[in-house]
Structures are given as C-alpha cells and as structure tokens.
Amino acid sequence: MRYLLRRLQRLAIVLVTVTFATFLLVNVLPGDVAYQMTGIISSEEEVQGIREDLGLDRPLLVRYADWAAGIAVGDWGQSFLSKEDVWDQLTDRFPVSLELMLMAQFMALLLAVPMGMISAYRPGSRADRIIGAVAFGSVSMPSFMTAILLIYFFALGLGWFPATGYEPISNGLGANLSRMFLPALSLALVEWTVLMRTLRVEMIGVLQENYIALARAKGMSDARILWAHALRPSSFSMITILGLQVARLMGGAIIIEQIFGIPGVGRLLIHAVNTRDFIVIQGCVTFFAIAFVMANFLVDVAYAWLDPRVRQGRSHG
Incomplete structure (x- = not known):
C-alpha cells in the first residue's frame, strides 16, 4: 500500500506541473482571444469588457488557481467561442x-x-x-x-x-x-x-x-x-x-x-x-x-x- 501511495504522490506532482506549464504557455502566446470574439473593428472598451467577463485581466496565478479548483470539482469551464462545456x-x-x-x-x-x-x-x-x-x-x-x-x-x-x-x-x-x-x-x-x-x-x-x-x-x-x-x-x-x-x-x-x-x-x-x-x-x-x-x-x-x-x-x- 505504501508503494502505491508513493507512486500516486509522484504522479500528482507530475499532473500539477504539466497543467501549470500548459496554462503558462497558453497565456504567453501572441494574440488576444478578446479581439477574436469581438472582431477587428471593435472598440477598446468592448475588448476590455470581454477581458473582464472572461477574467483575463486577473493575475496569472489567480486564474490558474480558479481554473484548477474548478477542475477538482468537475467544472472544466466553457469554450470561449462555442460556449459548449469542455467536459461534454x-x-x-x-x-x-x-x-x-x-x-x-x-x-x-x-x-x-x-x-x-x-x-x-x-x-x-x-x-x-x-x-x-x-x-x-x-x-x-x-x-x-x-x-x-x-x-x-x-x-x-x-x-x-x-x-x-x-x-x-x-x-x-x-x-x-x-x-x-x-x-x-x-x-x-x-x-x-x-x-x-x-x-x-x-x-x-x-x-x-x-x-x-x-x-x-x-x-x-x-x-x-x-x-x-x-x-x-x-x-x-x-x-x-x-x-x-x-x-x-x-x-x-x-x-x-x-x-x-x-x-x-x-x-x-x-x-x-x-x-x-x-x-x-x-x-x-x-x-x-x-x-x-x-x-x-x-x-x-x-x-x-x-x-x-x-x-x-x-x-x-
């Protein structure tokens, strides 16, 4: 039993590391999803409103913590574009x-x-x-x-x-x-x-x-x-x-x-x-x-x- 518990602990560390690295990489990619959702001709106020609605204006660690907490309770979020549940x-x-x-x-x-x-x-x-x-x-x-x-x-x-x-x-x-x-x-x-x-x-x-x-x-x-x-x-x-x-x-x-x-x-x-x-x-x-x-x-x-x-x-x- 101790052997399996140790393996689970190591695998949990791997899971947290992979998810945080992915979250970090995705957020440093060029471009802005808010512009994609509002269009090229949209105003800066509209874009900023989208960012606030999606929580993109919050610090990276806060967003990751909220997202990880949602994953833990089965809330995987919704697609920005299709509005479908990611889990579904x-x-x-x-x-x-x-x-x-x-x-x-x-x-x-x-x-x-x-x-x-x-x-x-x-x-x-x-x-x-x-x-x-x-x-x-x-x-x-x-x-x-x-x-x-x-x-x-x-x-x-x-x-x-x-x-x-x-x-x-x-x-x-x-x-x-x-x-x-x-x-x-x-x-x-x-x-x-x-x-x-x-x-x-x-x-x-x-x-x-x-x-x-x-x-x-x-x-x-x-x-x-x-x-x-x-x-x-x-x-x-x-x-x-x-x-x-x-x-x-x-x-x-x-x-x-x-x-x-x-x-x-x-x-x-x-x-x-x-x-x-x-x-x-x-x-x-x-x-x-x-x-x-x-x-x-x-x-x-x-x-x-x-x-x-x-x-x-x-x-x-």
Whole structure:
C-alpha cells in the first residue's frame, strides 16, 4: 500500500506541473482571444469588457488557481467561442481516441510478442536479423508518413479500407473496425519495435536460466518453454514501456486523427489551438495528462502484481 501511495504522490506532482506549464504557455502566446470574439473593428472598451467577463485581466496565478479548483470539482469551464462545456466535448470524443489507442497498442503487442520471442530464441540467426532490419525500418518512419503510405497503398490503391472518416460502433462493428484499422496500424508500426527489442533482450537472459535448462531436459517443447516459462519473467520491462508509450500514443493520435478525419480529443485540441480557445486547450492537455498518470499508475500496479519483490523492495526504500 505504501508503494502505491508513493507512486500516486509522484504522479500528482507530475499532473500539477504539466497543467501549470500548459496554462503558462497558453497565456504567453501572441494574440488576444478578446479581439477574436469581438472582431477587428471593435472598440477598446468592448475588448476590455470581454477581458473582464472572461477574467483575463486577473493575475496569472489567480486564474490558474480558479481554473484548477474548478477542475477538482468537475467544472472544466466553457469554450470561449462555442460556449459548449469542455467536459461534454471531451467525454464525447474520448471514447474515439481511446479506441484508436487501444487498437494501436493491441496491434503493437500482436507484432512485438511473437517477433521478440523468435528473435530471442535464436539470437543472431537469419530470422533475428530480418526481424531487426524490419524493426529498424519501421521505427525510422514517423507515424504520419506511415499513415500516408498506408492510405496510398491500401485505401487508394487496393481499395481495401476507407481513406478517411469514422463510423461509431453503434453503426456496426465491421464498419467501425474498417475505418479504424489503418489509423491504428499507423501508430502500431512505430510502437511495436520498442516492445519487441525490450522483450528480446529480457528473454535472451531468461532463456539462460537454470530452470529453462531443466525444462528442456524434461523434454518440454520449445513453444511451451517460451510461452509458459519464459514470457512472464521477460515481460516486466515491456510492461513498463507500455506505460511510457501512452504519451507517445497520445501524441501520435493527435496527428493521426487529423490525417484520417477521426473526431477524437486530438482533433479537438488541434481545432482549439487554431482558434486560440484557451479553455479547451487547457482541458485537452489536462485530460491527456490525467490519462497518462492513470496509465502509469496501472502499470505500477501490474508490475507489483507480477513481481511482489518489487513492491516489497520499493515500499521500504
């Protein structure tokens, strides 16, 4: 319990730091939202009135404290431009972004686990070298370039998948998955390589342990040894990487949602930046920060569950 409480304290510090840094950066950007709301030909008195109504004339720390207090009680504010509640916009779009990131992570694991096991089983073999070369090429290409190539070949060229757009699950699972496959694959083809390399390194060490040699002496098949005895102790570092990849996935999803026209939180953030909608920008970044903090906390819980020695060792450290 002490281990988890310490992790929560550290993650809370991260959350406060990220939100304050975002609040500060947003408020030092050039331009004035009051002019956007009143128009270019508006008088200085009208602009000043808008600033007072929105509280933009108050000190920065006071505004941040009021905004953070509102977040704590569930009041995320309203968009300056559309007057919609930020929380309602986020909750409407979050399931779309969550589906994209979960699909991408699942695809990445689907590639990384078998490829990592094959590479670790015979390091230096032809299969290991081929997988390493493919992984190097995959990680060298950013997700937006991968997305463009996937659209060109599989959407425009072969016509197997739609190029853009989104279909909710309520309109049919098949239609939904066909729209989300290419966006998720664009993210997965970048993320799987880190997982694969991490699993490969860990499993090479595990396969040299005495209990693996004993399992082989008993006549166990290679597949059973890899899946039943070597995979779990080799997964600790990979699970940690999964938590760190949440931030990368969220960053990649912002661009991918824009390319494929997916109405997620990332696309909402891009629109808010373009229109200088400060409250929506802060809400989106806070939402992403909370998601990152929660994902890392769940990784810590899973890590401690898989290896109780980690929990006991850290709780007394």
